[in-house]
Amino acid sequence: MIALEASGIAKSFVLHLQRGVRLGVLRDAALTLRAGECVALTGPSGAGKSTLLRALYGNYRTDAGSIRVRHRGAMVELAGAPAAHVIEIRRETIGHVSQFLRAMPRVPARDIVAAPLLERGMDEAAARARAEAMLDALGIPPALHNLPPVTFSGGEQQRVNLARGFAGDWPILLLDEPTASLDAANRDRVIALMRAARSRGAALLGIFHDKLVRDAIADAELRLEPLKEQA
């Protein structure tokens, strides 16, 4: 079953503050992602891997192309969709784990993890319990659950970020270097979470620089190459 299907994706950035120079990053990018499958985005730095992930999440606007995702049982177009629709698709269907946690002042780790569950309408007690369990699964000690992660180490912040990303059981997960700042034990925890997500039928698309992680979780690769200089 196809979970996400993108074709003809083009993305360039026009930098008005640099005399309007246009940077072409993606041209005619395409991919198909099926439920239960994990695809690794590979290619050299600057090939547009993160840009493609962000475009698929609706975070970057595309210049051309179609991004269709299975949402509420039907394939719907994400590219150019109205804000409210993108928000709904993100709430229910597409999860995104960025490289860095955007820590909010005053908000404890547990609430950061629980937030997407609450937005989906889960009751507060259940969302908190689920958040605590995810933080436990990622080795964040209970003493830290009630603290804002602003003061946590980079690795701890990333694990809070991952707890949030895996808590929601999204059918599609976009992962940008999920194991980048983790030690071996935590890397293995994340691999286990990714496997669990796959076995419940989630479709995963990720950037994994660590070959060990890629070999452990991905069953296909999509290689991107930097675009040649454009006029």
Next chain:
Amino acid sequence: MTLMAAERITRRFGAVAALEDVSLAIARREIVAIVGESGSGKSTLLNVMSGRLAPDSGSVSYDSGAGLAPIGAGGEAALLDLQRRRWGFVAQEPRLALRMNVSAGGNIGERLMVAGARNYGAIRAAASRWLETVEIDPARIDELPRGFSGGMLQRLQIAATLVTEPELVFMDEPTGGLDVSVQARILDLVRGLVRRLGVAVLIVTHDIGVARLLADRIVVMRRGRIVETGLADQVLDDPQHEYTQLLVASVLPA
């Protein structure tokens, strides 16, 4: 589902066009931030949409349950009724919005009474509950707000605004004059409350960090016009317009 729609609003102050042909719709439960520098027209737009300022041309419509209808159509009384029962307004300066010679509880209770509440015990209980919600000790219910800090005053204004559970709240730089630590506390509070109550919010801010934290959607204004609009993270992470790029690039990294 559109809750409010401003269409082709133009408003001049003398020779200056504060708003030129501006259209903006807000959905039920949606949080929309208007960002832009001083003089961009963002506060004028807020004032026009909240019925505090008449536009020179264009219309503002609101759906009170029977479809969109112009907010001025029923006359002054109908507009006042919208403002009292269905909307809230949080001003930057709480001292001008609150009554400083009326107790904290009185400031909250007054809004309820204006909206029709009459039972004294129930009003006082609601005021006490709301003080607690905005993290002000309910034991201070009978104190005059004079002795409150700026952050407490702003939280009191938020309580006095949300107590009637409005459908739409207008906010004009609600954390404008506050210390950064106090700002974070208020933003976190506002974020939790509006989600819980399901109110729609139109907030004006020059602080794009505030917009990112609170808003579903961002509208960027410059010289009386909307230059860019979109999902909050889209506008901030992938700004298209030259002015938005400048705005995003001008923020000091935290």
